[in-house]
Amino acid sequence: MSWHPHLWHPTTQVATSPEPLRVARGRGCLLELQDGRQLIDAISSWWVTLHGHGEPSIAAAIGRQAMELEQVIFANFSHAPAEQLATRLAALIGLERLFFSDNGSTAVEVALKIAWQWWRNQGSDRRQVIAFEGAYHGDTFGAMALGDRSIFTAPYDELLFDVARISWPHTHWGDNGVEQREALALEQLEQALAVPTAAVILEPLIQGASGMQMVRPGFLRAVQERIRAHGSLLIADEVMTGFGRTGALFASQRAGIQPDLMALSKGLTGGFLPMGVTMASERLYRGFISETPTQTFFHGHSFTANPLGCAAALASLDLLQHNPERYQQFDARHTPLLEELADHPLVKRIRCLGTVAAFELDAGESSYLNPIGKQLQRHCLAQGVFIRPLGNVVYLLPPLCISEAQLQQCYGAIRSGIDAMAL
Numbered sequence: 560m561s562w563h564p565h566l567w568h569p570t571t572q573v574a575t576s577p578e579p580l581r582v583a584r585g586r587g588c589l590l591e592l593q594d595g596r597q598l599i600d601a602i603s604s605w606w607v608t609l610h611g612h613g614e615p616s617i618a619a620a621i622g623r624q625a626m627e628l629e630q631v632i633f634a635n636f637s638h639a640p641a642e643q644l645a646t647r648l649a650a651l652i653g654l655e656r657l658f659f660s661d662n663g664s665t666a667v668e669v670a671l672k673i674a675w676q677w678w679r680n681q682g683s684d685r686r687q688v689i690a691f692e693g694a695y696h697g698d699t700f701g702a703m704a705l706g707d708r709s710i711f712t713a714p715y716d717e718l719l720f721d722v723a724r725i726s727w728p729h730t731h732w733g734d735n736g737v738e739q740r741e742a743l744a745l746e747q748l749e750q751a752l753a754v755p756t757a758a759v760i761l762e763p764l765i766q767g768a769s770g771m772q773m774v775r776p777g778f779l780r781a782v783q784e785r786i787r788a789h790g791s792l793l794i795a796d797e798v799m800t801g802f803g804r805t806g807a808l809f810a811s812q813r814a815g816i817q818p819d820l821m822a823l824s825k826g827l828t829g830g831f832l833p834m835g836v837t838m839a840s841e842r843l844y845r846g847f848i849s850e851t852p853t854q855t856f857f858h859g860h861s862f863t864a865n866p867l868g869c870a871a872a873l874a875s876l877d878l879l880q881h882n883p884e885r886y887q888q889f890d891a892r893h894t895p896l897l898e899e900l901a902d903h904p905l906v907k908r909i910r911c912l913g914t915v916a917a918f919e920l921d922a923g924e925s926s927y928l929n930p931i932g933k934q935l936q937r938h939c940l941a942q943g944v945f946i947r948p949l950g951n952v953v954y955l956l957p958p959l960c961i962s963e964a965q966l967q968q969c970y971g972a973i974r975s976g977i978d979a980m981a982l
Contacts, residue, residue: 585612588961590945598945601969603958605947606767606799608830610878611960617829617874624870633659633863640869644836647876651808653817654838658856659864663798663824664697666835667760670794670820671701672858673839674758677792677846680854685757685791688720689748691727695768696760696796696822705760707769710927723751729772731908731918732901741778748782752789758820759786760794763810764912767799770925770952771917773910776814783816792819792843798835802826803879803886803959806913813913819843827868829875834868885959889914892963893955896970905977917954920977926950935976942972 562578571579581593588611590598600608610617628638645657658673660666671688678685688705690696696705703712704719712719725747728740748759763779766772786793795818800810804826807813811821820843824835847856862868879886893916900906900918909918922931932948939946946953946969955969 587611587613588958588965596943598940598943599961599965599969600958601939601944601946601961602954602956604830605825606804606956607825608958609802609826609875610829611958612830614829614831614875614878614960616878617831617871620870620874621831621867624866628866630862630865630867634859638864638866638869640866640873641864644869644872644876647873648823648836648838651876652811652821652838654819654821655841656839656844658837658839658858659860660835660837661860661862662697662833662835663796663822664699664702664835665860666798666822666824666837667696667702667705667794667796668699669835669837669858670796670822670839671705671758671760673820673837673843673856674792674794676856677843678757680846680849683755685755687723687751687754687756689723689725689751689756689759689791691761691766692724693727693729693766693769693772694760694762694796695766696762697798723754723756725751727766727769727772727774728778729766729774729910731773731910734908737775741775741781744778745781745785748785752785752791756789756791758792758794760796762796763800763814763816764805765800765810765915768949770919770949771910771915771954773912773915773917779814779816794818794820794822796822798822798824802875803883804914804956806887806890808879808883808886827875828871829878831871832865832868834865834872882959886914889959890916892966896967899970900974900977903974903977903981905981914959915954915956917952920948920951920953920980922951922980924951931980934980935973938976938979939969939972942968942975944969944972946973 582590583593584591588599590600649655658669660669690705692707694706696702726744728744730737795811797809801823805813819840821838828834890911890913893911897909897916905921907919907921920931927950929950932950936946
């Protein structure tokens, strides 16, 4: 096929990229192209397709809901699917209030706006926000400001507000220097928190877009301890890590932390429909209840609490809660296959957590623009596997339904690709 005359594809430089592959249908882990080829979707289609493509129970739930109520303005009305989802997520997460939005970026924006306005509603002028080096929180302006400055934000840097940055002591197999890096990061955090701080935002356990950079749970507990001591708010961006991706239902739970705000999206609806939510504590919610109109949280989206999205999310939660072993034991499936790659001369810094496995190719600069990732991607496509390396960082983040044979095929395609590079 050729480039469509009216489409504009995301994060794609048309001048240097191959034409997009045209997908006809998806089922389970497989994408079927228009020309009949089948590909294993080894990255869950940008990390959203949690249970697999075309999951029947979610499709059926959406269909049933579509016959009852497809959409209604949520500023003046409520409905059962939204109420049920809020009740279930509040019980699972430990944050009592749910605010709906449209996607991961808007879920983060909502968390930031709640944190910022809450302090002002209390009569406080805390202005500093702290984030971590390497962070990615989305592509809207507030989310971009929170994220690390990069090729993604460069055209807009002069429009972004300042954020205090703390180093992210990411680790990997055989890392002997992590404790020293953690101590340095905690020292930086203590110094930054000396300035009155509204909120600290982090991606619990894994920074996704920066290259699946993983930290240890104990580090995040130490971060939370210092935030609490200074009276600041903690925002957990679980857009990628939520819904079983790290081996627990939420990464914050596996890390042993309890944020004040949590942003969720991606796997929320099992990948069927766009939806974001921001969970908030009751304390924060109460800070917006007032006879004074200016203390209202004036934020909303046209499709807030879309009933179809709520129905999909409820069906996805059913699958997760009825089959917890599918995500709780996933890292045990990755580990032996990663061990087979460990002695390869091009493979370094292996890490694994839950459904996420990653390593770096020792081939030039560690950068999103390193062309080696696209070279490996082309090889794997020829082997029937779709991956999307982040520069020289290769990762797998497959749907929970992937079979052992399919997972082995993914690793086999990657191994043969890096073997060819080493020649």
